[in-house]
Amino acid sequence: EAGVVQSPRYKIIEKKQPVAFWCNPISGHNTLYWYRQNLGQGPELLIRYENEEAVDDSQLPKDRFSAERLKGVDSTLKIQPAELGDSAVYLCASSLEGELAGYEQYFGPGTRLTVT
Amino acid sequence: AQKITQTQPGMFVQEKEAVTLDCTYDTSDPSYGLFWYKQPSSGEMIFLIYQGSYDQQNATEGRYSLNFQKARKSANLVISASQLGDSAMYFCAMREGRMNTGFQKLVFGTGTRLLVSP
Numbered sequence: 001e002a003g004v005v006q007s008p009r010y011k012i013i014e015k016k017q018p019v020a021f022w023c024n025p026i027s028g029h030n031t032l033y034w035y036r037q038n039l040g041q042g043p044e045l046l047i048r049y050e051n052e053e054a055v056d057d058s059q060l061p062k063d064r065f066s067a068e069r070l071k072g073v074d075s076t077l078k079i080q081p082a083e084l085g086d087s088a089v090y091l092c093a094s095s096l097e098g099e100l101a102g103y104e105q106y107f108g109p110g111t112r113l114t115v116t
Numbered sequence: 117a118q119k120i121t122q123t124q125p126g127m128f129v130q131e132k133e134a135v136t137l138d139c140t141y142d143t144s145d146p147s148y149g150l151f152w153y154k155q156p157s158s159g160e161m162i163f164l165i166y167q168g169s170y171d172q173q174n175a176t177e178g179r180y181s182l183n184f185q186k187a188r189k190s191a192n193l194v195i196s197a198s199q200l201g202d203s204a205m206y207f208c209a210m211r212e213g214r215m216n217t218g219f220q221k222l223v224f225g226t227g228t229r230l231l232v233s234p
């Protein structure tokens with residue numbers, strides 16, 4: 001079974017430029033999460049999707065960040081314009097939520113963003 | 117207020133020895149779950165072990181066991197017979213609320229870097 005796929009793995013951009021990250025969750029997983037992990041910290045949730053619906057985006061800086069999950073499968077996280085403080089690892093995770101579901105979130109390898 | 121506290125920024129252990137990674141948590145919810153994840157240098161978070169707040173026995177998964185002390189609000193990870201491949205960051209996380217009753221956010225600690233030496 002394929003795991004969570006993310007691309008690109010690394011991205012270096014200049015500040016004020018746009019950037020986008022892509023995530024393909026595990027097949028059949030209805031819930032998708034985007035986390036940001038700053039250096040020396042644990043991941044922090046940015047947004048959570050249940051199928052196509054963003055059900056928790058309270059931590060997403062909406063002035064510059066946007067996300068979408070078309071057709072309830074793949075998801076894209078965008079930053080426009082990027083700032084120096086956005087340098088971090090962006091992790092995507094997926095899980096199967098529901099009555100018969102387990103409790104693990106499965107994580108992708110992340111995208112390491114460096115803003116110069 | 118910090119919900120998950122990992123006080124050990126780094127730990128060293130020799131191969132084949134056991135090591136305990138500390139985690140304390142804070143919640144007023146009687147239903148919660150505690151998780152440990154491993155993050156190798158490649159970056160992905162790997163699920164290791166889970167303990168529910170109502171579970172009577174400490175969770176075990178192979179060489180991993182969770183020393184759950186509810187009254188002290190601690191959920192330490194014990195790795196027995198350490199291997200070189202265990203060198204990684206280890207994160208403790210908590211999810212409040214009863215499982216499978218809707219979404220509850222996973223909150224992570226700051227992690228402990230474990231280095232296993234030959």
